[in-house]
Every structure is written in structure tokens, then in C-alpha cells.
Amino acid sequence: MKTNWGGNLRYGASGFRRAGSVAEVQDIVAASDRLRVLGSRHSFSDIADTAGIHLSLEDMGGIEAIDPERRKVTVGGGIRYADLARGLQAQGWALANMASLPHISVAGAVVTATHGSGSGIGNLATAVAAIEFVTGRGEVLRLARGEDAFAGAVVNLGALGVMVRLTLDIEPTYDVRQTVYLGLSHDVLAEAFEAVFAAGTSVSVFTGWQGARAHAVWVKDRVRAAGAPPNEIFGARAAEAAQHPLPGAPAESCTVQMGVAGPWHERLPHFRPDVVPSNGAEIQAEYFLPRDRARQAIAVLRRHGDRLAPVLMVSEVRTVAADGLWLSPSRGEPYFGLHFTFRRDWEAIRAVLPALEADLAPLGAVPHWGKVTTMAPEQIAARYPRMAEFRDLVAAHDPAGRLRNGFVERMVFGRAG
Template sequence: MTLQIGTNWAGNLAYTAERIIAPANVHEVRDALSGVRRARAVGSRHSFNDIADTSGLLISTERLTESPVVDAERRTVRAGAGTRYGDLGAHLQREGWALSNLASLPHISVAGAIATGTHGSGDRIGSLASAVAALEFVTAAGETVTLRRGDADFEGAVVSLGALGIVTHVTLDIEPTFQIAQHVFEELPLQTLIESFDAVTASGYSVSSFTTWRTPETIDQVWVKHRKDAAVPTPTALFDARPATVDHHPLPGQTAESCTPQLGVAGAWVDRLPHFVLGFTPSNGDELQTEYLVPRDRIGDALRVVRDQAGAVAPLLQVNEIRTVAGDELWLSPSHSTDVVGLHFTWLSRQPEVERVLVDLEEGLLPLGARPHWGKLFAADREALRRAYPRLDDFTALAERYDPEHVFRNAYLDRILG
């Protein structure tokens, strides 16, 4: 197998690594790290910035995909770090189990998603990292470390930005499998979303609102993922919004064939929680992304900030997605110690213009307590990030302890950790 150093998924970043390897097990990871000055793990390459880059050795996790092992008694599954959520989900579904949540696409690797605090949507569901029960990683010194929930360093080490070591296995919480039906509603007035935010996001197990801000007073689509075993009734109406009569793609004008089925057709959690089907490329790849996670009680103000900048935002935007995430205690989690709402922007691939808009957006959003998503584009500098992420200095100290020689440091971490 010839490995290419290549680019990230979006193609906006060419990795600057000297070489790349793909170890198949923990021994090969340890051997790879022996004597190396700089190294970094790369998962499925879905981040939009240089977080996974290195000037030295890129360690691809694409072969760290050994078959997942379910522990029915403890209700956990142990998976290889490079396993894609879609593959893990299919395995769990075959055995009658489920994860409580997934991100919008199933193509991302488990360890890569967890390292950046990746999340889906749901008032009472935490980020994907919050499902981590244990983490195994190899340090630059070749030591294998296992941290379990409750261990002293655990809360600092889960959302790791790849700074502590190469994660080889992750153990995640599971629950018995369940069914979901998706219902899409069109044209919800923005004012209704602001005034009745809690009612809208509580209308399903996992709710995502999509809008292009081209008609700033209207939210284009609301996707309600209804858990069939839930006590709440099937959502047949959503305020003044119109129930959709055909399947939709979140991006206007795109065919729904890459999307998971809607119109209330029930299916397994793994085939409904992501918006996109594993067998399809999630979108054309010609996009950039940004996301700000805003404390839930400031969402009205945050939506007004974006609406007021719609004139600058809309021409560069493919779609904006609004999702909720339950709080957790993980130090670098964007939902650390508070429930948050994610304002996610899928941009056109016009990076210099997007980066100019981000400065203005952050001027409005960061004072509200917004936290940038670690794996997407943002403008915030270290000082702004320290204000947004109160445990950032503690994390820097933790990274110093596990990686005193700075083997896993890269330009991104130098900017963020100082």
C-alpha cells in the first residue's frame, strides 16, 4: 500500500510532513515513535485547519481498525482508533447495540472526532467525546497509557487535540439499539426559533436547524430526529413551519440521494442520526467549515449577531446549521461545564474572504462566551481561546507532562498552547 501525505478532505491544507506511515497495532505505533523528533496522528483528514499537520512523521490511523469488542455487562465497546463511526455503528447495530449520538457524517474516525470535541445534536446528549469511558494511547517515550473515566487525568486527556500521544483504542458507552424517524419542516420564522428555542429543540431526540441567511428572518429547514421509543409523540407540526413532502439535502438545490431517509420512515439509529449515508461522499468536498459553540442561554443574542451580519455572511455561505449539545466536564470540550448551541457554517471554498468574515463574526460571538470548534476554521488567538476555554492552561500543563520533548507539538499547538 502506497501512502500519500496528500491533503485534508477539503483540500485546503497540504500536510507538510516529511513522511507518513500507517501502523497496524500498538507495537508498530511504539516502533514508529522510537527516536522521532516530531510526529502527529492523522485520522480521516476531516479537519479544516492544520491541527493534524506536522513537520515530521504523520501517523495515519487508517489501519488501527481491529474489530470492535462489546462488553454487554459494562455496556461499552472498545474500538481501534481509526475505526470510522459508520463502520462501528454498523457493527453495533448487528449486535443489537447503539451509540447515543453521531455527528452529521459517519465517515470520521473515532479518535480524530474525539480529539477535537466533535458533536451531533440533542438537548440531553453530550458530544461524542462525552461517551468515552476509557482511552489508550502511546506517548512519545513509547509508554502505553490507559485512562478510565474517574482517573485523575481523564477529563483533561479525552479532547486532546492530539497533543498527548497516539490513541490506539477508545472505549465508548453503548445502549441497546433504537429506531429513529426523521421529520423535516420548512420555513420556520427566525423569531419563532428565538422565542421558542427550547420547544423547537425539544421536539425530537436530536434536532438540527438549517438556514442560508439569504432570507434572514426565516430558518429554511428543521430536521427533527424522533426516537421511536420516546415518550414524546411523533412531531407532526412545528409552529408555523411546513412539513416537508419530499426528502431534502441540507444544502439548497442538492439532491437528497446522499442523505439519510426522512418523511418519518423509521430506521436504525446508525442510519438516521447522521444526515449523510456512509456509502456516499458527504458533500462535494468543495467547502470549508467553521463552528462556534455558544452557551445555551445566549442563543437569542448569538442568532441576532449572525442575522445582523447576514449581508456579509450569506454570499460566502452554503448553509448554517444550528444544533444543541449537553454540557460535560472534559477540559477542552466546547460544551465544557455548560449546555451549548453550535452555530455551524459550511462556507464556499473562498478561504481569504471567509477568514475576513470570521473576524467580524467573532467580534460579536466571542463576548457571548462562544467557543470555536478545534477542527474547523477560526480567527481567535491564544488569549481569546484562554477566555473561551477556562481549562486551557491546565491542559497545557498536562501536555507538558505527557510530552515534555514536544514531539506532538505542531504550528497549531504552538499558537494555541503558547
């Protein structure tokens, strides 16, 4: 596994190991000078890269226990969302939220504050009730919600240790229907932003930021009563055929649309778990901004539409609720994400990002930890008031720096790595 999923990054690891138990993880950590966990490889930044050992937890990817009274599930550190969702559904349980790609690992999504969508739903890390990890010291540490440092240890960029076990909130299973609407006006999106994203449990707007209208609005809504979804919302009409997020791409790889109700895990993601999602040969960037800056941000993106067009395949807008996790972009206030799927041409992307980032930065933008950016590390760190405390956590749990890499050195410690 020399490259990440998108093919834009070639890893520099000197070796590859698999672990099937916590004891094996402890042994591998103790024997390694440098180590990073390699999950599903869906990060586009170098967050998972290392010059040392890549450790896979795929053999630790099962559901260990479901506690129906406390509404919790405990899983191994290598589990992916598709497998977790199928296992929960089989026993009548569900997650409140899922990523658009069910292919990704739960631990990888948690440590990077990756999100699904929903104005009233937190990012995927907010479902974590407890974590257990092997620290850089080789010790097993368990932290639970409400304990000291828990809020700093969940979104941890892989810098505290190897996450070997997670306990997540669950709820009884439910059905969702997914309807795609075409032709939403960019002006309406800006003026009625909150209302547009309140149209369903989970809403995504796809656009190229050119012209007067967005490509599509994907509305995923919990089925609470009988009846069909509306044929029109905010001037956008329901699509007459299934759609792909990339305009013109075949929709066979996508989850069922057309307002047909089905289990939560077969509707909340955009893509089916048995196919290659999105385009494959791509590079992604994403920025998070306070939700009250949406109108200004949309104006910025429309100004940049023509500059982005030669390299942009599609952009997606989503909303996420506030949380209290130290390194989450939404700590303290609700936010929205501006996601970009670019053609796999880093030089062309690098030519357009700085100007875009310069216009978004005054609005409070921060990049996704697992996506590409040209923003300066010190500028990013300044957006996180508790970054200094997080550095102390890293120093306490990994004093020898076994889990550090160039990404952690730059983004957390402000040093070239």
C-alpha cells in the same frame, strides 16, 4: 494524502507511516522527532498538520470487544463511525449519539470534542469510558473515567500521544425516524429556542440567516410509540420530499427522511457513509456559545446575513448537553453550535469572519478545534479555565514535544508555531 478532505489545507508532512499494532506505534513514535496522527482528514484547521511524520491507524480500526454487562465497546484507534455503527448494530447495540458525517474517525472526533446534536446528549467525547494511548515518551498509558487527569486527557487535540484504543458507552439498539420541516421563522427560533430543540432526540436548524425564515428543521426522534410524526411544528410544515442540508442540492446522499423509522445509525447522521457528504469543495467554521445566549446570537447572525451570503452555502444550529471535559466547549454548561459551510474561498471567508467573531465573542463564543477561525489563540485559551493544567499534562506525557505542531504551539502554549 497531501490535502485535507475539503481541499483548503495542504499538509507539510515529510513522510507517511501506517501502524498495525501498538508495538509498531511505539516504534514509530520513538523514531520520530515530530509526528501527528492523520485520521479521516475532515478537519479544516491545521490541527493534524506536521512537518514530521503523518501516522495512519487505519489498520487498527476494528471492534476489539463488546462487554454486554458493562455496556461498553472497545475499539482500535483507527475505527470510523460508520464501521463501528454497523458492527454494533449487527450485535444488537448502539451509540447514544453520532456525528452528522459517519465518515469521520472516532478518535479524531473525540480529541476535538466534535458533536452530534441533542439538548440532552453530550458531545461524542462524553461517550468515552477509557482511553489507551502511546505517549510522546513511547509508553502505553491507560486512563479510565473517574481517574485523575482523565477529564483532561480525552479532548486532547492529539497533543498527549497516539490514541490506540478507546472504550465507549453503548446501549441496546433502537429505531429513529427523521422528519424535515420547512419555513421556521427566525423570530420563533429566537423566542422558542429551547422548545424547538426539544422537538426530537436530535434537532438541526439549517438557515442562510437572510430573510424571515430558516431553510429547514431536521428532527430525528427515537421511535417510542406507534403513530406518525406531526405535520407541523412551530409554524413549520413537514416537507413533501426528501431534503439536502444545502438548499437545492439533490437528497440522494442523505439518510432516509419522511418520518420513516429505521436503525439509529441510518438516521442520526445527515449523510450516508457510501457517498461524499455535504459539498466536498468547502471550508467549515463553527462556534459554540452558552445556550442562554441563543437569542442574542441569532440577532447577531441575522445582522450579518447579507455579508455572509456571497460565501455562505448554509449554516446549521445544534444543541449539546454540558460535560466536565477540560477542553470541551461545553464544560460546565449546556451549549449550542453555530456551524457554517462556506464556499472554498479562504480570502473571502477571512474577510467576513473577524467582524462576526467580534460580535459573537462577548457572548462567550469559542471555535471548534477542527474548524477555521481568525480569533486570537490567547482569546480562545482564556475560555478554558484548565488550560494551564492541560499544558502540564502535555509536558508530562510528551516532554520532547514529538506530538506538537503549529496548532498546538499556538492554541495551547501561546507561541508561534
